[in-house]
Amino acid sequence: MLTIATTGATMTSREIADLTGKQHQHVKRDIENMMDQLQEDKSSFGRIYLDTMNREQIEYALDREMTDILLTGYSAVLRRKVLARWRELEAAALPATPMSAVALPNFADPVAAARAWADAEEGKQKLQIELAAAAPAVEFVEKYVDSTGLKGFRQVAKLLRVKEPEFREFLIDEKILYRLGGEMVPFAAHIDAGRFCVKAGTAGTGHAFNSAKFTAKGIEWVAGELARWQLAQRAAGEVAA
Secondary structure: OEEEEOOEEEEEHHHHHHHHOOOHHHHHHHHHHHHHHHOOOHHHOEEEEEOOOOOEEEEEEEOHHHHHHHHOOOOHHHHHHHHHHHHHHHHHHOOOOOHHHOOOOOOOOHHHHHHHHHHHHHHHHHHHHHHHHHOOOHHHHHHHOOOOOOEOHHHHHHHOOOOHHHHHHHHHHOOOEEEEOOEEEEOHHHHHOOOEEEEEEEOOOOOEEEEEEEOHHHHHHHHHHHHHHHHHHHHHHHHHO
16 A cells, blocks of 8 residues: 655555555564664554554555665565565656656766766765665575574674674664673663574683674675665765764
């Protein structure tokens, strides 16, 4: 269901449920958990609809950003279905621009032509960055999303092609892991979500320790979150400059 409001197109929790094959109550639960983590007012996204028995029920209407954030916790297959639907909704929501309204560069002027080319290339680069932030790279998903093995911090950093100090800063900044007695420990919410598995062990000296391992689900999820964080850091750096 497409809703055109002053803030643009939205997708309802019922449509997300239909596209992903999930129960609507489970999608609503995922959305409510997401809103709690983001400290967003759930009521501003909620609205009433009538079910098949003419009873009032609550659904949520999400914009593109909120939908993308929700999808980071879903599988690549389900994410692809929803993103494909978003492209259809956005294409329907944006009116076609007549060629007469398009300002064409003066190709007889080399400076104007070069500037037009540079603007077009910049637009392509921004689009590529946005797509990278919306989901993990296709190559990464194909290779690792179906893996059932657990991977450690260094292994995941290597898979995501990110330097370990930067990866550690991201995990701490985003409250995914925290330091405890010299160890990096996941927050309980991420363990409950199935993104981490904590293994207990004993060193040769008899010292007990806990080792946090990423699950396949956690690797896929953190890849999307890392891309968003890197994009935000880059944007902040550009503003400061």
